[in-house]
Amino acid sequence: xxxxxxxxxxxxxxxxxxxxxAFELLLKKYQRTIYYNARRIVTLHEDANDVTQNVCIKxxxxxxxxxxxxxxxxxxxxxxxxxxxxxxEKKKKLLSLSDDSYTDFxxxxxxxxxxxxxxEIEKLLQDAIIKLPPKQRAVFTMRYYDETPYAxxxxxxxxxxxxxxxxxxxxxxxxxxxxSEHLTF
Amino acid sequence: MIDIxxxxxxxxYQVPExxxxxxxxxxxxxxxxxxxxxxxxIFSSVAAxxxxxxxxxxxxNYKTNEAKEQQKxxxxxxxxxxxxxxxxxxxxxxxELAQMDYYNY
Numbered sequence: 001x002x003x004x005x006x007x008x009x010x011x012x013x014x015x016x017x018x019x020x021x022a023f024e025l026l027l028k029k030y031q032r033t034i035y036y037n038a039r040r041i042v043t044l045h046e047d048a049n050d051v052t053q054n055v056c057i058k059x060x061x062x063x064x065x066x067x068x069x070x071x072x073x074x075x076x077x078x079x080x081x082x083x084x085x086x087x088x089e090k091k092k093k094l095l096s097l098s099d100d101s102y103t104d105f106x107x108x109x110x111x112x113x114x115x116x117x118x119x120e121i122e123k124l125l126q127d128a129i130i131k132l133p134p135k136q137r138a139v140f141t142m143r144y145y146d147e148t149p150y151a152x153x154x155x156x157x158x159x160x161x162x163x164x165x166x167x168x169x170x171x172x173x174x175x176x177x178x179x180s181e182h183l184t185f
Numbered sequence: 186m187i188d189i190x191x192x193x194x195x196x197x198y199q200v201p202e203x204x205x206x207x208x209x210x211x212x213x214x215x216x217x218x219x220x221x222x223x224x225x226x227i228f229s230s231v232a233a234x235x236x237x238x239x240x241x242x243x244x245x246n247y248k249t250n251e252a253k254e255q256q257k258x259x260x261x262x263x264x265x266x267x268x269x270x271x272x273x274x275x276x277x278x279x280x281e282l283a284q285m286d287y288y289n290y
Contacts, residue, residue: 145196
């Protein structure tokens with residue numbers, strides 16, 4: 001069965017009788033995008049699950065206000081990034097942790113089986129990414145794994161393309177430095 | 186020398202089994218509960234406002250009727266007083282007239 005188009009989902013959502021059906025289609029289409037974007041930022045599955053639920057409820061409440069200035073995926077990703085960054089700030093406050101101690105907390109909280117990758121280098125790469133500040137981590141992963149265009153990222157982060165390029169560059173330097181402590185490039 | 190850009194760009198995050206199959210259902214349940222809760226809040230608010238309007242109308246009607254009754258009572262008392270005064274005046278002048286008639290004879 002082909003994936004429904006955004007236009008089709010939005011037209012169903014506009015009708016009160018088919019609103020729930022439309023939202024189920026939207027969830028099936030975008031749940032992985034939401035979850036993995038959240039997971040990259042908050043790292044732990046339980047936190048990513050909380051963020052995903054919050055994001056979906058926000059989408060439900062505000063989808064009728066979506067004006068189509070960007071693609072639906074960009075709009076959803078923007079909500080997701082903001083929600084995940086807010087979630088981290090709240091959690092840091094709740095646990096009374098500084099940025100550094102929160103990173104340590106994430107590293108310690110990771111279960112041993114956090115990645116199923118058999119490749120040790122990839123595992124080290126993931127560990128290096130966890131140590132990046134949350135927003136930089138979001139920029140880095142979005143660019144590195146998804147190769148999201150800077151123009152689209154600019155809409156998601158409300159930041160200029162040049163600032164995002166600089167952020168990605170600095171993140172890459174940090175990741176390389178972290179990896180070089182374990183490997184010789 | 187390993188180039189980071191040449192590493193496999195796949196994230197292998199571990200997710201509980203069947204997570205993505207259950208997630209839409211869980212979220213739809215949360216949304217349905219929230220919709221039901223909102224409907225209840227709206228219904229309760231409307232019922233509370235309606236009750237308030239009915240009670241206010243009853244109280245206002247009661248007060249208005251009470252005021253009307255008081256006004257009626259005052260009017261009745263006033264008219265009674267004036268009719269008594271009238272009677273008294275009639276009696277007085279009747280006596281006066283009777284006396285005048287008596288002297289005239």
